[in-house]
Amino acid sequence: MESEICISYYSINSKNLSLFSDFEKLKNKLIGLKDEIGKGIRKLSISCDFIIGHENSIFGENGNYSLDTSSLIKLFYDGSLGSNFSEISSQKMIQNILNNSFAVGKTYYSAYCLEYNLFWPNIDKKFCLHSIEDIYNFDCEILAKYPLNNDSFIRRSITIFNKLYFSENCYNSLKSIKTNDITYFSIPFVNVLSSLQKCAPDIKDSPSNQKDLKLIGSTCNIECTPQGSNKERNNFSFSFKLEDDTNEIVFCEYHLKLDKCNNDGDSHYYYNRIYFGLKTTISKGKIICIGHIGGHI
Structure with a gap:
């Protein structure tokens, strides 16, 4: 699309x-x-x-x-x-x-x-x-209204949310959504990605990840936390193309919990997540790296 x-x-x-x-x-x-x-x-x-x-x-x-x-x-x-x-x-x-x-x-x-x-x-x-x-x-x-499918959703997100960095894993991670697919959860995912896009310029020169997480949490109106238990580094490490198109591994343990769907009448609590990392680069300052969009890891 x-x-x-x-x-x-x-x-x-x-x-x-x-x-x-x-x-x-x-x-x-x-x-x-x-x-x-x-x-x-x-x-x-x-x-x-x-x-x-x-x-x-x-x-x-x-x-x-x-x-x-x-x-x-x-x-x-x-x-x-x-x-x-x-x-x-x-x-x-x-x-x-x-x-x-x-x-x-x-x-x-x-x-x-x-x-x-x-x-x-x-x-x-x-x-x-x-x-x-x-x-x-x-x-x-x-x-948000017409996500179509997983591939289309991520491909368009990469262009639209151009202040964020997406790992290749994001194309597959949407398959981990339980119960339904992206067409049922696109609105909350777009809202959170848009909030992260809004935060990106404000954390560029920030020396404190903790302050960044508070800013991100308040902007997204969702608690933003690091991973607690089950903190195997390999589970949350994803490859990104950052400076000079070289591949870098970024640890993406921070996550936002998306428990809602597109249907306001659906009160079920869903275990969807966006996992991200904060990476300081030479040319771009601190950036937000989206490692996983989908179900709970």
Whole structure:
């Protein structure tokens, strides 16, 4: 399941573009958005008629403009953005968004607006995003409601929760969930991962793991504790790709207890856990390493 964030002539107010510097700022804003979106499941897609071909394109229908149109077009079609231009039109993007079908696991689409007062026509406002935070919240909502399967859940989590580090074990650990599978527990798992994502910048320079655990526990609203008995190191040691893509073993004895499911009416206490470690690195400071997502070890 992929996420395509769409840019069209509805994403901007072309009347605000008059000087060459205005176009440069627009281009740099698009590059910044592309970089912040990152790789993985997300893709920034710019409509084929964003530059020229429609009366609302930034250069109009025929590209008649008082500035040097050819140099301006070249400004956008260089190597930094060229690969993000789509073969589909703005109207086709609208149809894609209207036809979103999250449950089937296909690419899902959203409309991005570069100004807060802009919205795409005929598109529900919940699909009109205005910031990286909006993209993040939208992806979290779709992940929680439509986890699909174990592999899709982890693959999307790695992109969405990009301040966390996931071990390869996470792909298999979801199989340890008892009674049901990720589709029954996705909401509490997403809520906790989102809380850990929120904590990641705050512990970066922290010298105390105990203070970090208190912060994580209060943010997640779940007690965060180290492993008590059954503390065999091999059971909680997982391999991660950290600095320079080298594999490192991180001891992940800290855990958060997820006893709820997606169904508010289900009062059963479930023994699901997220096990993690706190690892201090040279280039990134202290980071949160997710070793296991699933049932109790």
